[in-house]
Amino acid sequence: MDFQLSPLQKELQARMRAFAQNEVAPFARQWDENRAMPREIIRRLAELGVLGGPLPREYGGQGWDYVSTAIAYEEIGRACSSTRGFIAVHLGLVSMCIKDWGTEEQKRALLPRLARGEIIGCYALTEPNAGSDVGSMESTATRDGDHYLLNGTKIWISNGNIADVALVFASVDRSLKHRGVTAFIVETSAPGFHREKMEGQELGHRASDHAVIRLQNCRVHKSALLGKEGEGFKVAMGALDHGRLGVAAGAVGVAQACIDACVEFLTKRQQFGQRLADFQMVQQAMADMFVETEAARLLTYKAAALKDAGVRTTSETSAAKLYATEAASRAASKAVFLHGSYGYTNLYPVERYYRDIKGFEIYEGTSFIQRIIIARDLLGTGKK
Numbered sequence: 539m540d541f542q543l544s545p546l547q548k549e550l551q552a553r554m555r556a557f558a559q560n561e562v563a564p565f566a567r568q569w570d571e572n573r574a575m576p577r578e579i580i581r582r583l584a585e586l587g588v589l590g591g592p593l594p595r596e597y598g599g600q601g602w603d604y605v606s607t608a609i610a611y612e613e614i615g616r617a618c619s620s621t622r623g624f625i626a627v628h629l630g631l632v633s634m635c636i637k638d639w640g641t642e643e644q645k646r647a648l649l650p651r652l653a654r655g656e657i658i659g660c661y662a663l664t665e666p667n668a669g670s671d672v673g674s675m676e677s678t679a680t681r682d683g684d685h686y687l688l689n690g691t692k693i694w695i696s697n698g699n700i701a702d703v704a705l706v707f708a709s710v711d712r713s714l715k716h717r718g719v720t721a722f723i724v725e726t727s728a729p730g731f732h733r734e735k736m737e738g739q740e741l742g743h744r745a746s747d748h749a750v751i752r753l754q755n756c757r758v759h760k761s762a763l764l765g766k767e768g769e770g771f772k773v774a775m776g777a778l779d780h781g782r783l784g785v786a787a788g789a790v791g792v793a794q795a796c797i798d799a800c801v802e803f804l805t806k807r808q809q810f811g812q813r814l815a816d817f818q819m820v821q822q823a824m825a826d827m828f829v830e831t832e833a834a835r836l837l838t839y840k841a842a843a844l845k846d847a848g849v850r851t852t853s854e855t856s857a858a859k860l861y862a863t864e865a866a867s868r869a870a871s872k873a874v875f876l877h878g879s880y881g882y883t884n885l886y887p888v889e890r891y892y893r894d895i896k897g898f899e900i901y902e903g904t905s906f907i908q909r910i911i912i913a914r915d916l917l918g919t920g921k922k
């Protein structure tokens with residue numbers, strides 16, 4: 539077992555760190571307050587090869603291994619969760635899913651353009667009455683000659699208002715539950731595809747774009763099918779296997795950012811005539827944060843390395859996502875606490891980490907759902 543990164547991975551890590559610390563971190567608070575990130579950052583991500591990172595070169599990608607991809611997510615997530623979230627959806631949920639499930643024609647038509655950032659992707663699974671329980675989705679796909687008519691409502695769709703192409707999941711037969719779910723690649727300019735900003739203000743990921751998508755007799759040609767009729771549940775779960783690695787790595791980045799912020803603060807501020815860093819209880823909190831972050835990083839890199847070895851990693855990816863997001867949540871809570879009242883204002887970044895990290899425990903399968911997936915593998919539960 540080799541715990542060292544390869545020279546290529548180290549070089550990528552340095553490049554991503556420089557980009558994230560110089561071009562993302564200084565602006566993350568402003569983007570959070572403006573509730574949007576500039577389009578320019580998407581152009582830069584494309585230029586750096588991030589948007590096509592793990593895609594094969596023949597489809598416009600960089601051919602990165604999954605460990606390298608996790609490193610890129612980690613470094614960008616250390617600076618801004620909204621930016622990392624954009625990539626996890628565009629690349630992890632959309633491009634990688636098209637790579638796995640698309641026809642040759644679909645791959646050639648879409649992947650290079652997605653990798654260049656010419657078009658943006660979103661992943662439309664969640665509905666008002668179907669979140670964790672994907673099989674109960676209410677959106678329908680009705681065959682009409684060579685076309686399908688899509689009807690239904692999707693919520694919380696990241697990148698939804700800026701996307702050019704959406705992976706839409708709808709049922710061809712609701713009585714079949716998850717076996718009726720079918721995936722479509724839908725152009726957002728299609729007639730009957732309506733979208734608007736989500737109501738209310740999000741706790742975190744405030745620079746991300748979250749949409750409600752309404753499908754009203756949205757007509758798509760049968761060539762828009764991604765996979766076959768009834769394979770949509772497998773398509774959706776396969777995409778989440780990629781996406782969850784991005785979430786786990788992003789959480790490691792947030793946990794590391796909490797450590798960075800605390801080191802900076804605790805070594806400067808004095809109370810009772812000494813640096814906060816010199817109090818043993820503070821040292822204990824920091825040591826715990828470090829150990830949990832290392833454990834989260836190892837679980838994440840292990841899942842990525844297994845993926846590189848071609849092993850099916852649903853359980854390992856769930857374990858990484860579960861542990862890393864909860865560890866980062868604990869790190870963010872401690873980081874706010876260790877900053878005292880300063881951590882309670884938006885003048886210090888830990889406040890944003892604390893708000894952002896909660897979403898990690900919810901999207902791409904909540905922590906409870908990850909536990910169900912892991913237990914199912916361990917105990918063979920839930921198989922009927």
Ligand SMILES: Cc1cc2nc3c(=O)[nH]c(=O)nc-3n(C[C@H](O)[C@H](O)[C@H](O)COP(=O)(O)OP(=O)(O)OC[C@H]3O[C@@H](n4cnc5c(N)ncnc54)[C@H](O)[C@@H]3O)c2cc1C
Nearest residue numbers: 661662663664669670694695696897900901902903904906
């Ligand atoms: C910031 C953000 C971005 C998102 N982006 C996207 C996106 O791009 N595309 C998309 O499709 N969706 C997106 N989502 C939606 C997200 O995937 C769902 O919110 C998530 O799957 C949970 O579904 P829900 O909100 O309906 O909660 P519910 O499924 O209603 O769950 C509510 C609670 O019940 C628990 N629960 C549910 N089922 C069980 C069970 N069987 N056993 C035990 N406990 C259970 C859950 O753990 C949770 O605590 C996003 C959400 C957020 C917050």
